[in-house]
Amino acid sequence: MSSAPSAGIFQPLKADDPEVVGGYRLAAVLGAGGMGKVYLSYTPGGRPIAIKVIRSEFGEDPEFRRRFQQEVRSAERVQGLYTAPVIDADTEGAQPWLATAYVPGPSLAHAVAHHGALPPRSVLLLAVGVAEALTVIHGAGIVHRDLKPANVLLASDGPRVIDFGIARAADSTALTSTGVSIGTPAFMAPEQASAGTITPATDVFALGQIAAFAAIGSSVYGDGPSHAVLYRIVHEDPDLSGLPEELRPLVTRCLSRDPAERPELTEVIALCHAAAEVPLRQGEDWLPRAIVGSITERVHLLPAPAPTPPPKPAQVPAAPAPTPTERAPQPPAPSAPPAPAATPAQPAPAAQPGAATVPTGYATPPPYAQPPHQQPPHQQAPHQQPPYAQPQPAYGQPAYAQPPRPQPSYAQPSYAQPGWGQQSYPPAPTRPKRTGLIVTLSVVGAVIGLAVLGSLLPDDSKKNNGAAGSPGSGGSTASAGASPGKAAQKPVDPQPVEYKRIEMPGSHRLLLADNPPRPAEEPSGGGVQYGKGDLYYYRDSVFGNDEFGTANGKLVLLNNAEKGSLETCRQVTRFTEKIRLDQLTDGSQVCVLSSAGHIAVATYRGKSGAKESSQYITLDLTIWRNAEEAKKD
Structure with a gap:
């Protein structure tokens, strides 16, 4: 992604760089190009990824945005061993971006610039890997159209082709027509340079250029102004004087001016195997040691994920400052108040059947409940407190300040203390009337009657339908073919x-x-x-x-x-x-x-x-x- 020296592989973020893109916190800058800037980030699981943020000028161009959406959708289908797969993307935002797997290796352009040309065996393994990558890319309906040394990364287990199809989004947009350069003229095919024709054979021409560049260390069409390089590509033969002899059949066929004379990708792979002295196999030793050391250096220098800021605490409205009166000492906690002088010790009542179902309103004994040692153990179930037994100090008033609650039919004796205006042991209430039971039975009987009446309706309906469907009735015959007791089922149409x-x-x-x-x-x-x-x-x-x-x-x-x-x-x-x-x-x-x-x-x-x-x-x-x-x- 970057062609900077090793010391500057990972550049710190600047003031104009975003901190977060699409939910990914950025850790460093990997490089910049004509279409945008590339950043290092990490997935939630800690895998490094490269995020390419498209320049805002392109995002404002409707034609670019339309093409970019199409190319990203196509690129998401590319899952090859020699490509950097698309991880995530946003084509709708104000500034589009694309995230791919991060490859910890230099680009071919960087490797050649700092370590020189590659040996012939490395070039053949490079060409085989790029050919396999193009096979997968073309299979997804994509033509790379910007295959160049900067878009081929050198990993420890083989090359990786990146940015496939993205150049098409910028091709012929309003920006490119006003001087923004996309692509490298030195690696264009003749038909691409002269007429803008793009086919899979265009990428094969670029593959031949890449192989020659890797073996020689420079472009076979020379350097200089873009128009001069493009003229040589269209009208002159490439300079292959420094190319090793075993690579000539491959490079010469790929650099044919006529696209029809260039080999298919399967033939490119066959030419590479034919030129190799020993069978080609990707492995840890496919690159020179100096480049392998560069890969190791990148792995060791990989910045740690940017720290995620701690979540902001919930905004709780601040309580108003207490007044001097509120700061006054509070009365002691009501856990151990003095017992009323007029309240003698009171034996606990015998447990009643079903007492466990009576709601107490408290999960723990009320503050004024009698200590357990004062209760006869054989008269009270463990941990069961009689309802409304004691006044509740939390409300600042006795528990019986409100009208007494009605007792259930199995009413227990009152547990109010003498001295509160009530008897200690009031007489048992009279047997309640069973009015509720009678009403309940009446309702149940009515429901059963309606159900029985409803079960009779289908027979009557069938008779009525038959009469309505008879000649002269003017009724509907829609249910004439339905089975007894069931209406005809019409298939449900899907929602548009x-x-x-x-x-x-x-x-x-x-x-x-x-x-x-x-x-x-x-x-x-x-x-x-x-x-x-x-x-x-x-x-x-x-x-x-x-x-x-x-x-x-x-x-x-x-x-x-x-x-x-x-x-x-x-x-x-x-x-x-x-x-x-x-x-x-x-x-x-x-x-x-x-x-x-x-x-x-x-x-x-x-x-x-x-x-x-x-x-x-x-x-x-x-x-x-x-x-x-x-x-x-």
Whole structure:
């Protein structure tokens, strides 16, 4: 990520650097480039990661943001042994960023600048690793288009290719057209430099340049102003005079001006194995010792994760300062107050059946409860205190200052102390009337009666339905086919999900099952192939017959009298698989019936202008997922 000397691998954060990006606390600066700045951070589990924060100028460019979102989605699918996988990203924020696994090794540019050219065996292992990385990247529908020594990191177990596809987001944006340089001209392919044509063969040309740079120690097209280097790439042959003989077949084939003459990646790997004296195998000894020492140094110098600030304490409103009166000494705690003089010792009552269920209102004995040693042990259950037995000093008044509570039917004798205006042992209350029981039984009987009456209703309903469905009745016959006692069950339709302003570039397709649906670029080569795309946009740059179609279902172009809905799409039968773009106007609706069982209404919102840097169509989608059974192939 950085080409700085070893002493400055990890630069401290400056005043204009953020402390946190997307929830990750930054620990150091790894480097900076034309598109942004790269920082070191850590995952919550302690794994180091590299976070590339895109320059705010790019984030303000709508075309860049659209492309950046597409490239990040594609990059997330790349999981190769020789790539730095994408860990996290934010494409929607004011300043987009991308986090990848951190590789503790120098870039190829840094290694060559400080340690010189690599031996031929290291170059062959480098080329094999980069070729494998490009195989995975191209398999995800991505062309790197900015493969250069700074984007190849040297790890202890092989190379790592980074920043794949990100350069496409900045290509032809408003910023690049006004002088912001993205990419290195010395490593562009001839067709890329002259006409801007990008194919997988473009990356193969860059691979040949990288192999030659690693073996010679400099670019085979020389240095100097960008326009001079680009001219030599397009019109002149590379200078391979310093290239070891065993590497010539590989480099010469990769640097062919005609993209069709360059080898496929599988052939690149075969050429590397053919040039090796012993079988190629990645391992700890694939690099010279000086570069291995640089890797070890980076591991030892790796800054510790930035400390996480302690959480701020909850803001509790400050209590008002006590007044002089409040600061006065408080009366002693009521744990041991003097017993009332008129209160003689009182024996505990005999335990009553079910007394344990009587709520006491306290988990511990009240302050004025009698000490346990004064209670006869055979008369009171352990830890059970009679309810409302003593006055509660916490309220500053006797417990019986309020009207006495009614006693339950198994009323216990009062435990109030003599001297409080009550008798010590009041007579047992009279037997209560069973009015509550009678009311309860009446309610239960009424409920049972209603239930019995309800169980009889289906039979009557069936008779009424049969009568209503008879000729001349004018009633409904919807339940005529239902089983006795059950209503006909209608399948529940899925809820629609809407997506607005989906921009689909040419030669892209999407799947209705994706949430959200993401246009993906078709693999290059072999003609136009849309695989299992539910929707695709084919841009015919020769004859201009652009098409909007499906390779995984059927389409129906609705007329103005038909409103796009799930019911409409189920009924129409004017099926097709392709619709010419000149048949659509802003607001045209197309039913999409996917073989996977999804149904959608695609509303066409127009096409990009002829002068725009990229050509795309804009759609609104309303999708009913799993609305039908999937059709088997």
